Amino acid sequence: MALTVPASTAPQVPSQEPAAGSADGGDRVLSPAKQRTADTRALTQVLFGQLKQLTVGTPEHSRVRAALIEANLPLVRYAAARFRSRNEPMEDVVQVGTIGLINAIDRFDPDRGVQFPTFAMPTVVGEIKRYFRDNVRTVHVPRRLHELWVQVTSATEDLTTAFGRSPTTAEIAERLRITEDEVLACIEAGRSYHATSLEAAQEGDGLPGLLDRLGYEDPALDGVEHRDLVRHLLVQLPEREQRILLLRYYSNLTQSQISAELGVSQMHVSRLLARSFARLRSANRIEA
Template identity: 45%
Template sequence: MPVVPVSTKHHPHDDAPDTAAAFARLSALPDGPERQALRDELVESWLPMARRVASRFRGRGENVEDLNQVAALGLVKAVDRYDPALGNAFESYAVPTITGEIKRHFRDHMWVLHVPRRVQDLRNRVRAALKDLVQTIPGRRPTVTEIAEYAHLSEDEVRTGLEALDCFAALSLDAELPGSEDGYDLADTLGEPDAGFDLVIDREAVKPALRTLPERDRTILYLRFFGGMTQLGIAQELGISQMHVSRLLSGCCATLREQVGTDAAQAPSHEGGRANTPGRP
């Protein structure tokens, strides 16, 4: 069984083997046990380089063993796809392939929130700038302006990158807020749907239609829905029968619904079922 020759004199790293001849032989071999064995030897020879690439991503929320495994997967893909006939060194092809595999792993498995690729790139550049700047600016955190100048980004891009730094993980809604002494948690800060907004829309939509009604009809609607008066009270106020008031109210509501639509006048449509309770048009 041929052994992959190892030489380090033509490579920038001590653990980079000289496998040019082995790759040339691999490309000429047909599928079979001999080719599989040579492929496995090539992968094993380049594993130290793959682990070195994986070490660049330590401290980002993933354990070392998983990083090494993803890097090894990228190395296998690089070995299978590398074409020595193109004249490029294997390492120059393998390093970007392994790096891309690790980055895809972070994008697909580590991000709790879906973040666009552009924002992820900004995050990485801001993170690298922060790491370098904290060594030259002791005692304080670099400012947005300093990060922007160092990373050649705009200040808005830096702010976007800083916001994305915490997107790998999410807080539970039951998490207690920092400095809270009475159990005030994150869920307490979230808003709820406000039905008042729908009421504003309905009132604004019905105003033009109300202006077209006769004055007596507008008075009856005002007393009923804004004055909170019962039909009997309105009848006594205007000197007409309660039955007449009921017919007028029904007619007014039907007219409003016809002009502004059922949604805008949904509240008055229930007049018959709450004749003795205050309401709104």
């Protein structure tokens, strides 16, 4: 992904010198960072004033628009830095954010009295988030878990700075007032940006791919449908025939033992078993 911004030739706003002999009796001196921010905002205001007077599509309009993009690239870099833990090349994130900046410039109306950074930041961040949602994450994570993961990441960075070491799960949970299980779930969710092929060999350990280590095919699976059908058919038999089948095939009693249990002849038990089998076979939709 490449985005080229032509060099700006728009008029530059000179840095404001500290005021001497101000009304409050002292000099006000801005820090270098705040001075650059003030200069950028002043330049942006001037450029938008010029852009409003120009016709879209003209070379002059394109030149001023490019100067606005170039002047506000620090805003994009600031927004992109929030996503530095995503393991994506920062150059790609900045370029995606620049697309959001361009969209914000094209939609911004300076007459509404809103500062451009305030207007542009949601658009830049939204463009970056869409990039991660549509092009990076390969496993869907619930929105609540994703938002909580952002908090866990921020808390981890703060605690690492404070302690001079990586914080424990308990310390992160205490900081955010959540359970340790939720912290672990968030950490696991943060690893879901890239899926691993089941057939890919494991790097470093020399073991076969995950597909070869995911267990085996249970031979009892073939009988699931038959067992469900038998359960359905058994309840349709008379109660005495149900009991005979249970004694014969679940209690493993012989026909002689069943006859003694029920007080009937062994021949009668045999006839009842044969009749039950006939009913079950006639109702067996699988064999039919």
